[in-house]
Amino acid sequence: MSLLLGGFATALQPANLGFILVGTIVGVFAGAMPGLSSTVGLALVLPLTFALDPQPALLMMVSLYMAAQYGGSITAIAIGVPGSSPALATTFDGYPMSRGGEAGRALGISLFASVTGGLLGAVLLMVALGPLARAALSFGPAESFGLGVLGLSIVANLVGRDPLKGMVSALLGLLFFTVGLDVLSGSPRLTFGTTTLMDGIGLVPMLIGFFAIAEAFAALARDPKEDRTGAIEGRLPRPGELLALWPAILRGSAIGGAIGAIPGAGATIASIVAWNEEKRASKTPERFGSGAPEGIAAPEAANNACVGAAMIPLLALGIPGSASAAVLLGGLTVQGVRPGPLLLAEQAPLVYALYAGFFIAVLFMAGVGLLGIPVWTRVVRLPPAVLMPMVVGISLVGTFALRGNAFDAWAALFFGALGFAMLRRGFPLVPAVLGLILGPMIETNYRRALTLSSGSHMTFVESPICMLLLVLAVASFAAPTLRARLTRARKTSP
Amino acid sequence: MSRVRADVSRWGAIAAAFLLIACEAPDPGADGASYPSRPIEIVSWASPGGPTDVLSRSLARVGSPYFGDQRINVVNRQGGAGAATMQYLSGRAGDPHVLAVFTASGAVNMATGRIPFGPGDVTPLLRVQMDPFLIAVVDESPFRSLDEFFAEARSRPGELSIAGFGAASAHFLGFSRLTALAGDPDIRWIAYPGSSDAAVAALGGHTDAVHSNYNTIREHIRAGSMRVLGVALPLDALPETRTYAEQGYDVAPVHWRGVVGPPGLSAEHVSDIRGRLEALIGDPAFDEYMSEAAMEYAVMEGAPVFADWLASEVAESRSELERLGLLDSSR
Numbered sequence: 001m002s003l004l005l006g007g008f009a010t011a012l013q014p015a016n017l018g019f020i021l022v023g024t025i026v027g028v029f030a031g032a033m034p035g036l037s038s039t040v041g042l043a044l045v046l047p048l049t050f051a052l053d054p055q056p057a058l059l060m061m062v063s064l065y066m067a068a069q070y071g072g073s074i075t076a077i078a079i080g081v082p083g084s085s086p087a088l089a090t091t092f093d094g095y096p097m098s099r100g101g102e103a104g105r106a107l108g109i110s111l112f113a114s115v116t117g118g119l120l121g122a123v124l125l126m127v128a129l130g131p132l133a134r135a136a137l138s139f140g141p142a143e144s145f146g147l148g149v150l151g152l153s154i155v156a157n158l159v160g161r162d163p164l165k166g167m168v169s170a171l172l173g174l175l176f177f178t179v180g181l182d183v184l185s186g187s188p189r190l191t192f193g194t195t196t197l198m199d200g201i202g203l204v205p206m207l208i209g210f211f212a213i214a215e216a217f218a219a220l221a222r223d224p225k226e227d228r229t230g231a232i233e234g235r236l237p238r239p240g241e242l243l244a245l246w247p248a249i250l251r252g253s254a255i256g257g258a259i260g261a262i263p264g265a266g267a268t269i270a271s272i273v274a275w276n277e278e279k280r281a282s283k284t285p286e287r288f289g290s291g292a293p294e295g296i297a298a299p300e301a302a303n304n305a306c307v308g309a310a311m312i313p314l315l316a317l318g319i320p321g322s323a324s325a326a327v328l329l330g331g332l333t334v335q336g337v338r339p340g341p342l343l344l345a346e347q348a349p350l351v352y353a354l355y356a357g358f359f360i361a362v363l364f365m366a367g368v369g370l371l372g373i374p375v376w377t378r379v380v381r382l383p384p385a386v387l388m389p390m391v392v393g394i395s396l397v398g399t400f401a402l403r404g405n406a407f408d409a410w411a412a413l414f415f416g417a418l419g420f421a422m423l424r425r426g427f428p429l430v431p432a433v434l435g436l437i438l439g440p441m442i443e444t445n446y447r448r449a450l451t452l453s454s455g456s457h458m459t460f461v462e463s464p465i466c467m468l469l470l471v472l473a474v475a476s477f478a479a480p481t482l483r484a485r486l487t488r489a490r491k492t493s494p
Numbered sequence: 495m496s497r498v499r500a501d502v503s504r505w506g507a508i509a510a511a512f513l514l515i516a517c518e519a520p521d522p523g524a525d526g527a528s529y530p531s532r533p534i535e536i537v538s539w540a541s542p543g544g545p546t547d548v549l550s551r552s553l554a555r556v557g558s559p560y561f562g563d564q565r566i567n568v569v570n571r572q573g574g575a576g577a578a579t580m581q582y583l584s585g586r587a588g589d590p591h592v593l594a595v596f597t598a599s600g601a602v603n604m605a606t607g608r609i610p611f612g613p614g615d616v617t618p619l620l621r622v623q624m625d626p627f628l629i630a631v632v633d634e635s636p637f638r639s640l641d642e643f644f645a646e647a648r649s650r651p652g653e654l655s656i657a658g659f660g661a662a663s664a665h666f667l668g669f670s671r672l673t674a675l676a677g678d679p680d681i682r683w684i685a686y687p688g689s690s691d692a693a694v695a696a697l698g699g700h701t702d703a704v705h706s707n708y709n710t711i712r713e714h715i716r717a718g719s720m721r722v723l724g725v726a727l728p729l730d731a732l733p734e735t736r737t738y739a740e741q742g743y744d745v746a747p748v749h750w751r752g753v754v755g756p757p758g759l760s761a762e763h764v765s766d767i768r769g770r771l772e773a774l775i776g777d778p779a780f781d782e783y784m785s786e787a788a789m790e791y792a793v794m795e796g797a798p799v800f801a802d803w804l805a806s807e808v809a810e811s812r813s814e815l816e817r818l819g820l821l822d823s824s825r
Contacts, residue, residue, distance in 0.1 A: 264694075319697075341716075
């Protein structure tokens with residue numbers, strides 16, 4: 001306890017508070033800007049941290065990482081473009097709610113869920129560092145394969161009216177992921193002899209193409225009158241409404257905390273799984289996808305809870321659980337801080353300052369977020385025909401900046417055209433994105449598991465965790481069909 | 495009045511932007527007399543935060559006084575397994591203001607033919623550091639030495655596994671050079687996209703061992719949760735651990751990193767830049783980074799020696815890949 005108080009004393013020093021504030025503002029911005037992400041934001045401030053002491057450097061990076069998770073939801077809600085990939089699931093209900101004229105409400109729910117999820121993630125980090133790190137290690141190739149399949153099964157809940165078109169879209173995403181160097185053999189696949197395709201198709205160009213560019217085309221093609229969604233209100237959600245979302249936030253945080261601690265899974269998968277579980281838990285699942293408040297709260301709680309959880313393998317094992325944590329590890333290494341089994345024993349003051357920093361960073365995120373909501377709701381009032389071209393311009397710059405590679409900007413334009421064509425013909429876009437995200441996780445872990453088991457598929461059955469995940473996947477895949485059957489049966493029977 | 499001032503500042507900004515663009519235009523050759531006449535760029539294909547990126551940034555942080563107080567900027571040009579960086583270097587042929595950090599992985603990518611570039615597409619300047627490979631197991635593992643590990647692998651062919659970075663990678667070749675001396679026991683190489691992912695697999699008991707570098711697993715060695723069966727070269731940090739050679743396997747595969755320039759640098763520029771880099775890595779601040787990162791200096795006598803060695807390294811990797819049947823003969 002005295003260690004934690006000492007941690008607060010460190011983190012509350014004015015200079016450290018200043019760095020947390022800077023980290024929070026940069027984080028919200030990096031998260032909200034399509035093309036940037038917490039990883040890119042961290043990479044941008046990394047050189048600055050070299051000149052700092054370990055504590056302010058760590059506090060700034062952690063607050064940036066945290067704030068970026070909320071930042072992603074701003075663009076997801078305001079314009080339907082996930083500012084970074086963990087906010088993908090937030091577009092499902094956040095964007096419809098904001099189009100329905102309640103941008104302020106949607107942002108308020110997202111902020112409240114992000115703050116609560118972030119706090120719960122930090123508590124989890126504090127109380128369960130050792131045990132959760134050990135549990136995360138038990139996640140081998142078979143278990144990761146199961147988690148990937150569970151993620152992909154969610155496609156069934158996203159396909160809309162025509163399941164076949166949803167499946168085609170998912171398969172298209174899976175096809176795109178096969179492009180590039182195969183991790184397990186090192187040989188290039190579908191690169192057509194070029195080196196540009198060797199790193200595969202990036203997620204960021206696809207997100208920007210599908211959600212910013214295709215949507216911009218669609219907005220320009222629409223009759224402007226359709227976009228008048230009535231009076232747009234910046235009204236924040238009522239406290240009572242937020243309190244009623246507790247179950248969704250708790251479930252989302254638990255899912256984020258569990259998945260976030262597994263190296264290689266990450267906030268995007270956690271938030272999608274959280275959205276899906278929330279829909280499954282709901283008595284009125286049909287509201288999901290058209291502005292259900294739980295559909296915003298659960299994924300946003302999950303992606304913020306992931307931040308604390310991703311620190312678990314990082315601090316306890318020295319193993320980054322996500323791309324952002326990897327950059328953080330690089331920063332710590334330069335500072336001479338070596339995360340690993342001995343960190344807590346040898347550098348307790350630093351670790352406790354980090355814990356304290358988490359709590360303060362979450363509070364700063366709440367403040368910065370609240371101040372921002374009136375601004376963002378005003379952005380929503382811009383007509384799409386004006387707003388979207390701006391979004392496209394900013395996004396393309398962001399994509400280019402990501403790797404200094406013009407190919408990514410071209411890829412974003414390609415996905416813009418493809419996405420527009422798919423939307424026109426009634427193909428949903430999200431299944432393709434899921435295919436691209438989860439394909440590598442499923443394929444490489446499937447092959448790794450089979451290599452380890454000498455080709456025996458029993459390895460997936462013998463692992464109880466994998467079995468459980470696969471059963472959940474089957475249930476999640478079959479649920480919409482079964483529900484539809486049941487409703488029909490009830491209607492026909494007198 | 496304020497309107498006018500706003501306009502003026504706007505035009506000023508536009509003029510400044512044009513000026514910037516004009517300055518950014520590459521201008522090789524025109525600056526022979528007063529090198530360096532512009533900021534230095536260090537191009538790196540590595541993602542931020544990794545050991546190669548940290549090396550680039552440490553060079554940039556310490557280096558300015560050694561390059562006429564010019565700013566040194568690190569530019570991450572990721573993409574195409576290093577091809578984006580190589581492409582950029584070819585476009586700046588002969589320009590002494592562009593440097594790049596080159597690694598053993600780059601050499602292997604040249605050897606596999608994954609990237610359409612060869613050792614002639616860079617001008618090797620200074621090999622800076624090396625990071626010896628090692629083989630480690632978790633504390634509960636029954637193996638205490640390389641001999642024990644290989645003997646078990648021979649008695650149960652195809653059943654032992656080792657996690658490591660990449661397929662047909664510098665790491666994999668380092669491992670196969672070692673196992674070749676043990677009679678090529680059938681050990682399954684489980685490829686992971688990052689060194690720490692591979693360490694996770696071993697720590698979780700999913701593989702029998704991990705092929706790694708000291709830095710990746712140092713905290714687990716210190717904590718006693720992992721132990722090293724053998725290391726390619728003696729490390730101060732591992733005084734107790736026997737090297738591959740000490741255990742009868744006369745091979746020392748390392749991951750190395752160095753600085754190269756674009757192709758076509760003049761001999762004067764090569765010796766000038768090399769001199770500056772040698773002074774840079776002798777700086778106490780750089781030395782502090784090296785010991786903090788537990789890296790060994792690996793400077794070779796003169797830039798041409800590094801160049802010859804790089805060419806032989808690529809050729810050697812090629813023949814090793816050929817021996818393993820991993821070379822696509824069409825490329």
